[in-house]
Amino acid sequence: MLSRITTKSVMAAVIAGAAAPAILFGAAAPASADVVNGNPTLFFAPFPGGLRVTVQSFTPEDTNCTYNANSIRRDFFLKGFGIENQQANFPNAKAELVFPGVPLFKKWNVNVVCQNGKSTSVEQWY
Secondary structure (H helix, E strand, O other), rough: HHHHHHHHHHHHHHHHHHHHHHOOOOOEEEOOOOHHHOOOOOOOOOOOOOOOOEEOOOOOOOEEEEEEEEEEEEEEOOOOOOOHHHHHHHHHHHEEEEEOOOOOOOEEEEEEEEEEEEEEEEEEEE
């Protein structure tokens, strides 16, 4: 009986240990999806020593955007997918932002506002 409890306890600890980093550090996943209106989608991917944010465009035109998260601000260029050959250019219609640092385990209010009138607002734990 003791060996069964120990085995179950160990298995539960292994499963919880594997899931904890994804929960604590916010596994790479889209934080918003507003493709119908052309608003950008944000993907958050933590890595040792920082956080990578990928901003995916859903408009054909290039634009300048501003990323705001609490007191952090960054201006960046967001490439559009173009009018011709839309499917071939779609994977290139993005910008990658890298923020060095460590997780603070708090909620960040993230806003991306672009000059073409498109915007996205999300909450992200990091």
